Amino acid sequence: MKPYVFGPVTWLTAVAQGQPGQRTFYVQAGKDDLMGRFWLEKEQLLALATGIDRLLAALEAKRGIVPVREDASCLNPAPDVPPTAEFKIGQLSLAYDEGQDMVALLLGELDAPDDETAATCWASRAQMRAFSRRIVEVCAAGRPVCPLCSGPVNPEGHICPRSNGHREIQV
Incomplete structure (x- = not known):
């Protein structure tokens, strides 16, 4: 199966459904009429935020890349578009394209063969910074x-x- 490529994304956000203690989480990414909904565990979501923060800090410190302010415009909920792709995440990874100054969120499906990327979401560093902050807010809104x-x-x-x-x- 050919992987889905979303990007550069118009929106990239984290969402929690349900009551605290019984919530389910997903990442929503898309552009125009393409939308992906990718389900994951809260711990995976928090690890993703940590990974994004570390990647951005490393880029700024080691490579001398100018820090960016967050771009929260990508956090708006997706329009009422049915998902083009939807699956439960088994693997998450991040990559950086220096030529385009873009960060890729690489998603592997839970039951897929090892190292097979099912979807890639390209976003600017500013969008990723806002996305990381949104993840923390969504996870913190649960039970104390x-x-x-x-x-x-x-x-x-x-x-x-x-x-x-x-x-x-x-x-």
Whole structure:
């Protein structure tokens, strides 16, 4: 199957659906009438934000590339367009094209053979900076984290093994 190529993207954003504790996450990317919806875990999303931040910092520090301000215009939700591509992400990677000054988000499908890229989303460094910040906002909008055990605190309460010495086991 030929990989989908989105870019340079008009929009690139992270979305969470559902109530905190039961949310599902996806990356939405597109241009014109092409749109991709790529499902992933919260941990993958946070790792992506970290990777983007590290890549941009390395480009600015090591290569002397001028830092850019974020371009939040890409964060607007996609128009009501059915997805051209939609799958659950198994692999994520980032690449940089120095000639075009563009960052590529390379996405591999969960059940695809190793190292097979199913979709590539090209974005400017400014768009990627805004995308990274959006990821952090989306992930932070969930349940608060317990300062003692780092577990999620539900609205109905939280049993913290560090404060009471035990953990409830559900059978």
